[in-house]
Amino acid sequence: LMKGLDPQKDQSYFLSAIAAERLPRVLFPIGAMPKSAVRRIAKSLALPVHDKKDSTGICFIGERPFEEFLSTYLPAQPGVIETLAGERLGQHRGLMFYTLGQRQGLGIGGTRDHGEQPWYVVNKDLNRNALLVEQGQDHPALMSRGLVANQLHWFAGAAPSSDFRCAAKTRYRQPDQACRVEIGWDSSARRQTSANATVTFDKEQRAVTPGQFVVFYVGEECLGSGVISDVIRPALPL
16 A cells, blocks of 8 residues: 555555455555646536535534534533643543544633643543643643554554564654554563554654554555554653
C-alpha cells in the first residue's frame, strides 16, 4: 500500500488494516492525482461537484453533529471535570464526547485561582467517569515518548524479524514521525512475539490516544498498523 500523491487527501492511514490479499483487487483511480487536478477534470466535464466544498465530517453519518450521532447509540453519562491533583472544576457531558488534547467545549474557561491560560483534556479516568484536565497546550501530561501497540497488521504477511526504524503516524494527516519499533517480547516463553510492538519516537508526541491506530511507513510505502493499547509518558514533575 502506497501513500496517495496529495498529502491532504491521502487515505493510507485509514486503509492500513485492510487485508493484504485484497489489495490486488482494489483500484485507486485518482490516487496519483492532487485534488486540484481532479476538480479541473470535473469542471471540464461539466460535473456539478467540481466546486463542491470539501467535506470534513464522517461520510456515513451525513451532515449532522457528531455528538448527536453518538448520543443516538450510546447513553451519555455526565461526570466530574478535575485536575490531576483532584481539584474539581466542573461537569462534563460524557467522556465519549471528548478527545485527548481537546481545548474547545470544556465549559470551564479561566478560573480565579488558575488565571486565563486555557485548559486541555489530558486523560480520562474511566473507572470514576472523570475527565482530567490541565492548563497549557504542551503540558507534560499530554506528552509521550512512545507507545505500545497490539492487533498488529503487516502487509508483508508477518512482523519484521528484528527491531527496525521507520516513520509513524498516530492520527490522520499528521506529518511522519521518526521512530524505532521493537517487536514484542514474551517473557514467559522467552521468545519474540508478533502480538505487540513498542514504538519509541525520536521526539516527544502530543495527545497520543489509546484505541487509535498507529500506522508505519518507510518513505511512501505503508508497512502496516496496530492499535495503540498504552502510552509511554515521561515522568511528571512533582
